[in-house]
Amino acid sequence: DAKTTQPTSMDCAEGRAANLPCNHSTISGNEYVYWYRQIHSQGPQYIIHGLKNNETNEMASLIITEDRKSSTLILPHATLRDTAVYYCIVRSRNTGTASKLTFGTGTRLQVTL
Amino acid sequence: SAVISQKPSRDICQRGTSLTIQCQVDSQVTMMFWYRQQPGQSLTLIATANQGSEATYESGFVIDKFPISRPNLTFSTLTVSNMSPEDSSIYLCSVEDRASGGTYEQYFGPGTRLTVT
Numbered sequence: 001d002a003k004t005t006q007p008t009s010m011d012c013a014e015g016r017a018a019n020l021p022c023n024h025s026t027i028s029g030n031e032y033v034y035w036y037r038q039i040h041s042q043g044p045q046y047i048i049h050g051l052k053n054n055e056t057n058e059m060a061s062l063i064i065t066e067d068r069k070s071s072t073l074i075l076p077h078a079t080l081r082d083t084a085v086y087y088c089i090v091r092s093r094n095t096g097t098a099s100k101l102t103f104g105t106g107t108r109l110q111v112t113l
Numbered sequence: 114s115a116v117i118s119q120k121p122s123r124d125i126c127q128r129g130t131s132l133t134i135q136c137q138v139d140s141q142v143t144m145m146f147w148y149r150q151q152p153g154q155s156l157t158l159i160a161t162a163n164q165g166s167e168a169t170y171e172s173g174f175v176i177d178k179f180p181i182s183r184p185n186l187t188f189s190t191l192t193v194s195n196m197s198p199e200d201s202s203i204y205l206c207s208v209e210d211r212a213s214g215g216t217y218e219q220y221f222g223p224g225t226r227l228t229v230t
Contacts, residue, residue: 041224041226042223042224043117043205043207043221043222043223043224044156044205044221045221046114046212046218046219046220049216049218087155100158101156101158101207101219102158103155103156103157104155105155106155
Protein backbone atom coordinates (compact mmCIF):
# COMPACT_ATOMS: atom_id res chain seq x y z
CA ASP A 1 0.00 0.00 0.00
CA ALA A 2 1.14 3.54 -0.72
CA LYS A 3 2.68 5.63 2.03
CA THR A 4 0.92 8.73 3.37
CA THR A 5 2.30 11.94 4.85
CA GLN A 6 0.33 14.04 7.33
CA PRO A 7 1.18 17.00 9.54
CA THR A 8 1.95 15.93 13.08
CA SER A 9 -0.55 18.27 14.70
CA MET A 10 -3.12 20.97 13.96
CA ASP A 11 -5.31 23.32 15.96
CA CYS A 12 -8.82 24.43 15.09
CA ALA A 13 -11.25 26.77 16.80
CA GLU A 14 -14.58 25.28 17.77
CA GLY A 15 -17.26 25.98 15.17
CA ARG A 16 -14.77 26.50 12.38
CA ALA A 17 -13.98 24.05 9.61
CA ALA A 18 -11.05 21.72 10.23
CA ASN A 19 -9.13 20.90 7.06
CA LEU A 20 -6.75 17.98 7.47
CA PRO A 21 -4.35 17.40 4.55
CA CYS A 22 -2.77 14.15 3.44
CA ASN A 23 -0.18 13.48 0.77
CA HIS A 24 -0.17 10.10 -0.99
CA SER A 25 1.91 10.77 -4.10
CA THR A 26 2.61 7.07 -4.79
CA ILE A 27 -1.03 5.98 -4.75
CA SER A 28 -1.92 3.48 -7.45
CA GLY A 29 -5.06 3.26 -9.52
CA ASN A 30 -6.86 0.64 -7.43
CA GLU A 31 -6.08 2.20 -4.04
CA TYR A 32 -8.63 4.09 -2.01
CA VAL A 33 -8.06 6.89 0.48
CA TYR A 34 -9.45 6.13 3.94
CA TRP A 35 -9.77 8.27 7.01
CA TYR A 36 -10.08 7.01 10.57
CA ARG A 37 -9.85 8.88 13.82
CA GLN A 38 -8.94 7.80 17.33
CA ILE A 39 -10.29 9.70 20.27
CA HIS A 40 -8.20 9.31 23.40
CA SER A 41 -8.54 5.86 25.03
CA GLN A 42 -10.92 4.57 22.35
CA GLY A 43 -10.58 2.32 19.30
CA PRO A 44 -10.23 3.94 15.86
CA GLN A 45 -13.44 5.10 14.24
CA TYR A 46 -14.08 4.88 10.51
CA ILE A 47 -14.89 8.29 9.01
CA ILE A 48 -14.98 8.15 5.22
CA HIS A 49 -13.25 6.81 2.15
CA GLY A 50 -13.01 7.63 -1.54
CA LEU A 51 -11.36 6.65 -4.79
CA LYS A 52 -11.31 9.74 -7.00
CA ASN A 53 -14.56 11.61 -6.53
CA ASN A 54 -15.24 13.87 -3.59
CA GLU A 55 -17.28 12.18 -0.91
CA THR A 56 -19.50 13.48 1.88
CA ASN A 57 -21.27 11.77 4.74
CA GLU A 58 -22.74 12.79 8.07
CA MET A 59 -19.33 13.08 9.65
CA ALA A 60 -17.09 14.74 7.09
CA SER A 61 -16.22 15.53 3.49
CA LEU A 62 -13.29 14.11 1.58
CA ILE A 63 -11.73 16.13 -1.23
CA ILE A 64 -9.33 14.22 -3.48
CA THR A 65 -7.21 16.10 -6.02
CA GLU A 66 -7.61 15.26 -9.67
CA ASP A 67 -4.19 13.57 -9.81
CA ARG A 68 -5.10 11.70 -6.58
CA LYS A 69 -1.75 12.52 -5.03
CA SER A 70 -3.29 14.34 -2.10
CA SER A 71 -6.55 14.71 -0.25
CA THR A 72 -8.18 16.79 2.46
CA LEU A 73 -10.58 15.69 5.15
CA ILE A 74 -12.98 18.44 6.11
CA LEU A 75 -14.90 18.59 9.37
CA PRO A 76 -17.29 21.45 8.56
CA HIS A 77 -18.03 22.64 12.09
CA ALA A 78 -15.47 21.25 14.50
CA THR A 79 -16.47 20.67 18.11
CA LEU A 80 -14.42 19.81 21.17
CA ARG A 81 -15.48 16.18 20.70
CA ASP A 82 -13.61 16.12 17.39
CA THR A 83 -10.29 16.38 19.22
CA ALA A 84 -8.51 13.18 18.17
CA VAL A 85 -5.72 11.69 16.09
CA TYR A 86 -6.78 11.48 12.44
CA TYR A 87 -5.28 8.79 10.26
CA CYS A 88 -5.12 8.96 6.48
CA ILE A 89 -4.65 5.47 5.02
CA VAL A 90 -4.26 4.29 1.45
CA ARG A 91 -5.67 0.85 0.97
CA SER A 92 -6.32 -1.48 -1.92
CA ARG A 93 -9.68 -3.21 -2.02
CA ASN A 94 -10.95 -6.58 -3.05
CA THR A 95 -14.68 -6.95 -3.31
CA GLY A 96 -16.14 -8.23 -0.07
CA THR A 97 -12.79 -8.94 1.58
CA ALA A 98 -10.41 -6.98 3.69
CA SER A 99 -6.98 -5.75 2.92
CA LYS A 100 -4.70 -4.59 5.67
CA LEU A 101 -5.05 -1.18 7.22
CA THR A 102 -1.57 0.26 7.69
CA PHE A 103 -1.69 3.09 10.19
CA GLY A 104 0.85 5.91 10.05
CA THR A 105 1.42 8.43 12.81
CA GLY A 106 -1.62 10.56 11.91
CA THR A 107 -2.47 14.19 12.69
CA ARG A 108 -3.34 15.17 16.22
CA LEU A 109 -6.20 17.66 15.91
CA GLN A 110 -6.85 19.86 18.91
CA VAL A 111 -10.14 21.76 18.84
CA THR A 112 -10.12 24.74 21.15
CA LEU A 113 -12.72 27.15 22.51
CA SER B 114 -22.04 -1.52 11.56
CA ALA B 115 -21.07 -4.30 13.95
CA VAL B 116 -20.91 -3.62 17.68
CA ILE B 117 -17.69 -4.97 19.17
CA SER B 118 -16.94 -5.57 22.82
CA GLN B 119 -13.71 -6.62 24.48
CA LYS B 120 -12.93 -8.15 27.84
CA PRO B 121 -11.18 -7.15 29.96
CA SER B 122 -11.14 -3.42 29.28
CA ARG B 123 -7.89 -3.14 31.20
CA ASP B 124 -5.63 -5.28 33.35
CA ILE B 125 -2.39 -5.09 35.27
CA CYS B 126 -0.38 -8.29 35.09
CA GLN B 127 2.88 -9.61 36.44
CA ARG B 128 5.70 -10.50 34.12
CA GLY B 129 5.85 -14.14 33.13
CA THR B 130 2.09 -14.62 33.26
CA SER B 131 -0.38 -14.82 30.36
CA LEU B 132 -3.57 -12.91 29.64
CA THR B 133 -6.39 -13.89 27.31
CA ILE B 134 -8.41 -11.08 25.73
CA GLN B 135 -11.87 -11.76 24.38
CA CYS B 136 -13.56 -10.08 21.45
CA GLN B 137 -17.30 -10.47 20.90
CA VAL B 138 -19.23 -9.14 17.89
CA ASP B 139 -22.99 -8.74 17.76
CA SER B 140 -23.24 -10.17 14.24
CA GLN B 141 -21.48 -12.79 12.16
CA VAL B 142 -18.43 -11.41 10.41
CA THR B 143 -15.99 -13.09 8.10
CA MET B 144 -12.84 -11.18 8.96
CA MET B 145 -11.51 -10.44 12.44
CA PHE B 146 -8.17 -8.84 13.24
CA TRP B 147 -6.00 -8.12 16.27
CA TYR B 148 -3.92 -4.94 16.54
CA ARG B 149 -1.46 -3.65 19.09
CA GLN B 150 -0.92 -0.01 20.01
CA GLN B 151 2.15 0.60 22.11
CA PRO B 152 2.25 3.73 24.31
CA GLY B 153 2.35 6.86 22.18
CA GLN B 154 2.50 4.84 18.97
CA SER B 155 0.20 4.06 16.10
CA LEU B 156 -1.58 0.75 15.54
CA THR B 157 0.22 -2.35 14.28
CA LEU B 158 -1.56 -5.41 12.92
CA ILE B 159 -0.69 -8.57 14.85
CA ALA B 160 -2.71 -11.15 12.94
CA THR B 161 -5.86 -12.02 11.07
CA ALA B 162 -8.06 -14.44 13.01
CA ASN B 163 -9.39 -17.08 10.62
CA GLN B 164 -12.47 -19.06 11.53
CA GLY B 165 -11.75 -22.77 11.49
CA SER B 166 -8.05 -22.45 10.74
CA GLU B 167 -4.85 -21.04 12.15
CA ALA B 168 -4.43 -17.29 12.36
CA THR B 169 -2.29 -15.46 9.83
CA TYR B 170 0.47 -13.55 11.60
CA GLU B 171 2.25 -10.42 10.44
CA SER B 172 6.00 -10.12 10.35
CA GLY B 173 7.40 -9.86 13.86
CA PHE B 174 4.53 -11.68 15.56
CA VAL B 175 4.48 -15.41 16.29
CA ILE B 176 1.87 -17.89 17.41
CA ASP B 177 3.76 -18.97 20.51
CA LYS B 178 3.69 -15.43 21.87
CA PHE B 179 0.23 -14.41 20.64
CA PRO B 180 -1.96 -17.51 20.23
CA ILE B 181 -5.34 -16.69 18.69
CA SER B 182 -8.58 -18.62 18.64
CA ARG B 183 -11.59 -18.07 16.38
CA PRO B 184 -14.16 -20.74 17.21
CA ASN B 185 -17.04 -19.08 15.34
CA LEU B 186 -18.02 -16.03 13.32
CA THR B 187 -18.75 -13.80 16.32
CA PHE B 188 -15.93 -14.48 18.76
CA SER B 189 -12.14 -14.50 18.98
CA THR B 190 -9.49 -14.50 21.68
CA LEU B 191 -5.94 -13.23 21.75
CA THR B 192 -3.55 -14.49 24.40
CA VAL B 193 -0.45 -12.54 25.34
CA SER B 194 1.91 -15.20 26.67
CA ASN B 195 4.85 -15.01 29.07
CA MET B 196 4.40 -11.29 29.38
CA SER B 197 7.15 -8.74 29.85
CA PRO B 198 6.87 -4.96 30.43
CA GLU B 199 7.43 -4.48 26.68
CA ASP B 200 4.02 -6.07 26.10
CA SER B 201 2.32 -3.16 27.85
CA SER B 202 0.01 -1.85 25.13
CA ILE B 203 -3.56 -1.42 24.05
CA TYR B 204 -4.79 -4.50 22.20
CA LEU B 205 -7.61 -3.90 19.75
CA CYS B 206 -9.97 -6.25 18.01
CA SER B 207 -11.25 -5.25 14.58
CA VAL B 208 -13.83 -6.73 12.22
CA GLU B 209 -14.83 -6.19 8.65
CA ASP B 210 -18.53 -5.49 8.28
CA ARG B 211 -20.94 -3.99 5.84
CA ALA B 212 -21.16 -0.19 6.04
CA SER B 213 -24.24 1.93 5.36
CA GLY B 214 -23.09 2.60 1.80
CA GLY B 215 -22.95 -1.10 1.02
CA THR B 216 -19.18 -1.45 1.10
CA TYR B 217 -17.22 -3.52 3.62
CA GLU B 218 -15.16 -1.55 6.12
CA GLN B 219 -13.15 -2.27 9.23
CA TYR B 220 -14.53 -1.38 12.63
CA PHE B 221 -12.68 -1.46 15.93
CA GLY B 222 -13.48 -2.50 19.45
CA PRO B 223 -12.78 -0.28 22.46
CA GLY B 224 -9.44 -1.95 23.19
CA THR B 225 -7.87 -3.69 26.17
CA ARG B 226 -5.26 -1.66 28.04
CA LEU B 227 -2.60 -4.02 29.38
CA THR B 228 0.08 -3.00 31.83
CA VAL B 229 2.80 -5.51 32.70
CA THR B 230 4.79 -4.93 35.87
